[in-house]
Amino acid sequence: MGADTRMKGRNGTRTADVMSAVRAKVAGRALGAGDRLPSIRSLAATMDVSPSTVVEAYDRLAAEGLIRARRGSGFYVSPMAAPPLALAEVEPRRDREVDPFWVSRQSLDADAAVLKPGCGWLPADWMPEAGLRRAVRALARADERLLTDYGSTRGALALRRLLITRLAEDAVEASVDQLMLTGSGTQATDLVCRFLLRPGDTVLVDDPCYFNFRALLRAHQARIVGVPTTPSGPDVAHFEQILGSERPRLYITNSALHNPTGATLSLATAHRLLTAAAGHDLTIIEDDIFGDFEPERSPRLAALDGLTRVIRIGSFSKTLSASVRCGYIAARADWIEHLVDLQVATSFGGPSPVAAEIIAKVLIGGSYRKHMDELRQRLTRTRRDVARKLQALGIEPWLMPRGGFFLWCRLADGLDATAVARAALEEDVVLAPGNVFSVSQSASHFMRFNVAQMSEPRMWDVLRRALKSAPGITGS
Amino acid sequence: MGADTRMKGRNGTRTADVMSAVRAKVAGRALGAGDRLPSIRSLAATMDVSPSTVVEAYDRLAAEGLIRARRGSGFYVSPMAAPPLALAEVEPRRDREVDPFWVSRQSLDADAAVLKPGCGWLPADWMPEAGLRRAVRALARADERLLTDYGSTRGALALRRLLITRLAEDAVEASVDQLMLTGSGTQATDLVCRFLLRPGDTVLVDDPCYFNFRALLRAHQARIVGVPTTPSGPDVAHFEQILGSERPRLYITNSALHNPTGATLSLATAHRLLTAAAGHDLTIIEDDIFGDFEPERSPRLAALDGLTRVIRIGSFSKTLSASVRCGYIAARADWIEHLVDLQVATSFGGPSPVAAEIIAKVLIGGSYRKHMDELRQRLTRTRRDVARKLQALGIEPWLMPRGGFFLWCRLADGLDATAVARAALEEDVVLAPGNVFSVSQSASHFMRFNVAQMSEPRMWDVLRRALKSAPGITGS
Structure with missing residues (x-):
């Protein structure tokens, strides 16, 4: 009643x-x-x-x-009046398929028989296996303290020094007290959010953006606002307008090889964006997780800004190993100091010294650069081949990215991507329908494809059937 | 003005x-x-x-x-009105030495020359080195997917099954959907806090308690209330009274070999405590990180309660490796489901599959039980020897614990433990003064000693000098 x-x-x-x-x-x-x-x-x-x-x-x-x-x-x-933080219930679940957890849980928990053109990583046999095995064998002979002790709170110094050299290649100048290791790239972003945000704060993301940014921001009970993505980065006019009207505390983006679109930030956009950010005291997280897939380096916000209001985060999950968990944060030294306290409080100690040792060993070995060179060439060929096959099905890439393994595509005839994904899942194929990436839910007829996960003929058969079975949608 | x-x-x-x-x-x-x-x-x-x-x-x-x-x-x-979450400034810092971060940062970041009788872990050469090296060598030959891929969202099934068997030895019945792996024991506690708490919630801890519980709860902006510890667990009369007057949302405790006191929860205390908790709908986190150091099993709240309102967490940092990071949560199946979402959102994927594989390999090998048997015997002798030496300096254990490596001691003549710790740090010895463990700051003349870290004669020289140099305190 x-x-x-x-x-x-x-x-x-x-x-x-x-x-x-x-x-x-x-x-x-x-x-x-x-x-x-x-x-x-x-x-x-x-x-x-x-x-x-x-x-x-x-x-x-x-x-x-x-x-x-x-x-x-x-x-x-009452003590139990406020319900626990059940993320999947924070927003109305009109459609289970467009929940930002859909792709992650379907693809992370899938068994080996499931095909995953919707997932966000490379197949195991595209990863630097030989280098990893060498690093693990070396670890078996390492000092016993490395195998048993907690590490230092900022993470292994050797890997931090190595990362500073690599940041310099992106024209990002950082000193050793401006860098800390974390448990993963997502944990790096999470730590910064814990430091800067409180419930109800407004956070700006790209529309579309990496779906887990949306899930993470729900965990922080943030108000999420999207800025449309263009091939050269966020739509700057929109960006400036939103800064004035919504007063976001934080903006989270990928500058190089944007996920899911493959867009690349232009120098002019970067400059205007940072000028607007300075006017509104906006902090920016630049997640550079796909940076190593670029054929040549594109502009980074962190390079222009000099780590003043830009926080650079990254990890090795896409290029080296997602099983050996390790990420990093480069930021203002005084912020790093507080972030270290926060990491000690919430995970005790820094990231796994064993993980940092494996990553450092692989990065130091000359084989990693060679592996990445070959991987970039292989991906260039694969992007081209897969794009051609998709176009034959009426699926058109929004742009041809300069690197990486994603193609952000528009389906033919206004087909509903969620319906296509649902049909494919019935046949054990995990797809990534557009709206899981879209704050405004305006990507109903878009789909992100991982070109490296599409070699199985069965995948194409399932995709063809799923496209035929799905209804079209009228309007946007 | x-x-x-x-x-x-x-x-x-x-x-x-x-x-x-x-x-x-x-x-x-x-x-x-x-x-x-x-x-x-x-x-x-x-x-x-x-x-x-x-x-x-x-x-x-x-x-x-x-x-x-x-x-x-x-x-x-205003957008920048609320300052970032700088944990060390959330409470007034009257005394840098009693900050809960003091022990962790001093001991985690200490170089090899620093002696650490204040730290919370065993020396490297007390850990199961041979078993660890064997596990790492086996890892170098593992399936390439294990070395490169994200794992499942709940963590490796093999290790989860193994942990369920081990929980059953503590009379804690859990099914496989009631258990998930995490990045560490602290991350397990943090995840539960993120699920259940919001800023301003009241949380009950033991007084004294593990200092990082205090740091962690600051990160959650919780109101922290302490309940005095007795040799058989929390003071139940106090506990009941606080439940009525303070209405805490959560209680965090160690039942077996309480940190820092070494107290053991009695069956009668466990029963009264759970009865009171039921009356006030209180959730309890039982951190069992020291459980394997017990000579024989003592009562667990999770066993009496059947994982209804009790959440069991644990890790392998104290007995196996703190470098290979891995913890776990056992709880109600519906809560685990939400906690998995929260872990995906905040660290993407479950804990490191490589870490879970190393832990499982060591636990399965028969050498781990043998190692723990020997370790317990060695610690029994060491506790006795160190207690005798401390008593000769007028430092009296509050109780002789049944196991583990901590002695919670009262200093002679009302000496100020913080002053002693400060003097020792000047000579590169990290001690753990009582008040870092105490919410009420009532442990000024207590000190926690790690008996396994006290074999160096230099440590005893420094301790003697520090005791002589420190002023006494009058009153409590």
């Missing part, structure tokens, strides 16, 4: 209004478990109702268990 | 009151960057002041930069 049928007349409606207002505050976490509710007099004044209306509303909410009266001291939110 | 001198008379005081109230809301994060402030009329009613007083307060706060007026739509908190 809803509030509407239970309460009659104007006073009843007003009581329901007060109850809704309190419920919204608890659901939205403005009032937490144990918090004192406003006094009856003050809430009556604020909501322009009589004190007796508030009394009735509080009594009803107490009967429901949402709040509790404490003798002589007013009303409090 | 403070508000008091700037504003004269009754209206001035009221303006200052309104300004203070707004500042407190921003500092306490009840109002975040970009949030709209209450309307002038409603705040005037709530605070029982005239609208013109609120207007003046808002204008002054806008002049200070804390808030901004937006034409036609009221006042908003």
Whole structure:
């Protein structure tokens, strides 16, 4: 029995209004478990109702268990009133397939028989296997302290020094106190979000963007706003306008080989973007996880800005190993100091010394550069071949990226990508429908393809059938 | 120039009151960057002041930069008004030495010459080195997918199955969907806190407790309340009283070989504690990180409760390797489902498959049980020897623990443990003064010693000198 049928007349409606207002505050976490509710007099004044209306509303909410009266001291939110942070329920789930967890959980938990052109990584046999095995064999002979002890709080110095050299190749100047290692690239982003954000803060992302940015920002209870992506980076006019109207605290982006579109930030866009950011005191996370796939280096925000308001993060999951977990943050030295405290508090110690040792060993060996050279060439051929095959099915790349393994494509005839993905999943093929990447849910007829995961003929058979079975959509 | 001198008379005081109230809301994060402030009329009613007083307060706060007026739509908190989360500044730092980060950062970042009787882990040569090297050598021959791919979101099934068998030895019944792997024991606790807590929630810890629980809870902006520890667990009468008066959302504890005291939870205390928890819908995290050091199994809250309101967490950092990072959570299946989403969002994928493989390999090999048997015997002898040597210096163990490597000791003559620790640090010896463990700061003359880190004669020389140089304290 809803509030509407239970309460009659104007006073009843007003009581329901007060109850809704309190419920919204608890659901939205403005009032937490144990918090004192406003006094009856003050809430009556604020909501322009009589004190007796508030009394009735509080009594009803107490009967429901949402709040509790404490003798002589007013009303409090019940200990269990505020639900745990169930991410998949934070937003309405109109469509299970466009949930940002859909692709990650389907592809991470898939068994070996499942094909994954929707996933965000290379097949195992495209990775630098020989170098990894050499590094692990060397690890078996390492000093016993390396095998057993906690590492230093910023992570292994040898790997940090190596990363500083690599940052310099991107024209990003950093000193050793401006860099720390983390458990992964995502953990790096998460740590920065914990440092800078609080619930309700507005965060700007690209539209479309890497779907896990959306999942991560939900975990921070951030308000997510999207800026449209163009082939040369975010739409700067939109960006400037949003900075004025939405006052975001943070912007998260990939400059080089943007995920999912493959866009590359131009120097002019980078300059305008940083000028606008300075005017609004905006902090930027530049996630450079795909940087090593570039044929030649493109502009980085961190290089122009000099790590003042730009925080550079990265990892080795895409080029070296996703099983050996390691990421990094390069930022202002004073921020790194606080981020180290935060990492000690929340994961004790720095990242795994064993992981840092394996990564450093592979990077130092000359075989890594050779591997990346070959990988880039192989991907150039594969992107071209797959694009041609997709075009034959009416699936058109939005642009031909300069590097990497993604093709962001528009489906023919306004086909609904979610319906296509659902049909393919029935046949054990995980696709990545456009709207998992889109804050505005405006990518209904887009799909991201991972060209390195599309060599199986069965995948193409399934895709063809899925395209035929899916309904078209009218309008945008 | 403070508000008091700037504003004269009754209206001035009221303006200052309104300004203070707004500042407190921003500092306490009840109002975040970009949030709209209450309307002038409603705040005037709530605070029982005239609208013109609120207007003046808002204008002054806008002049200070804390808030901004937006034409036609009221006042908003400025984007940069709320400072980043600098953990070391969340509480007043009256004394750098009693900061909960002091021990962790001093001991994690110490070079090899520094002696660390204050640290929380065993020396490298007490760890199962041979088993670890064997496991790493086997890893070098593993399937290439294991070396390169992301793992499943709950972590390697083989290790999860193994852990379920080990939980059963503690009489904790869990099914495979009730267990997930994490990046470390601390990350396990952090993940649960992210799921259950929000800023301002009250959390109960033991007093004294593991200092990083305090650091971790600061990162969650929790209100921390302590319950005194007795040799058989928390003081249950206090516990019941605090549940009624403080309504905590969560209690974090070690049941077996409590850190730092070495206390062991009795069956009677466990039963009363769970009965009280049920009456107040309290969730409990039982951190079992020292469980394998017990000579025989003591009661676990998770065993009595059956993982209903108790969440069991653990790791292998103390007995196997702190360099290979891996922890776990055992809890209600529906909570695990949400915790998996949260881990995907914040660290993408589960814990490192390479790490899980090394841990599983060592645990499966028969050598681990043999190693632990020998380690327990060695620690029993070492605890006895070190206790005798400490007693000769007037340092008295609070109790003789049944296992593990900690002795929680009272210094002679009311000596100030912080002063002793400061003097020892001058000579490159890291000690763990009592108050880093104490929420109430009532452990000024206690010290935690790690008996396994005290074999160097130099350590004892430094300790003797530090004791002589330190002033006594009067009173508690």
